[in-house]
Amino acid sequence: GIQVEQSPPDLILQEGANSTLRCNFSDSVNNLQWFHQNPWGQLINLFYIPSGTKQNGRLSATTVATERYSLLYISSSQTTDSGVYFCAVKTGANSKLTFGKGITLSVRP
C-alpha cells in the first residue's frame, strides 16, 4: 500500500516563529488532508488539498501531486498551535485513508 512519511517528527518553536511541515507519499493520490490533533485529542480538519495551494489565516498548504509531496506552513506560531499534525491520503478508488505518523509541534511562549 501507499507509504506516507512526515517530517520532521518533532518540532519546537518559539512563539512568533514560522515553520514548514512536510508530507511525502509514495503513489498518486486523489485525496489529501491535513489534520491538527490538539492536546485534548480532538482531530481538527485543516485542509483538504489533493493539489494546489490553499490558505486559512496563518496556515497555508501546498500539494505538488506530480512530485508526491505536500507542505503545511504555519506563520507567526502561537502556543495554541501545539499538538500533532497529521497528513492523510487516499489513492484512486480506494476508500482507505492512510495516515502518516504525525509531526509533534511544541510552541513555547
Next chain:
Amino acid sequence: NAGVTQTPKFQVLKTGQSMTLQCAQDMNHEYMSWYRQDPGMGLRLIHYSVGAGITDQGEVPNGYNVSRSTTEDFPLRLLSAAPSQTSVYFCASSPNSGQPQHFGDGTRLSIL
C-alpha cells in the same frame, strides 16, 4: 448540528468482556469509518461503510465487528476484549469516500 458524536468518551473493560462503541452523524453522510490510534502512530482504519447495509474491512479488522442498518449510525463491537485493543477509537464520516472526513472526539478504551 452535532456533527459526529461518539459515546462513551471513556471506558474501562476487563479482558473477555464485550461492548459496543457508538457513532452517530447528523449530516446525512454516506461514508463512515472507524479508526484506532495507538501511541506514536497515526490512525489505522478498522472498518468502513460506503452506505447503509454495506460494510468492509480496513487495515486492522480482527476482533471488531460493525453493522450499518441506518445512514446515521455505525456502531463498533468488540466481542471479546483483549489488552491489545487498548487504544483511542475515532469515528469519521464524509458525504462520500472521495470527500474530506470529519472526525468525532474519540473514545478512550482501556482493557485490563
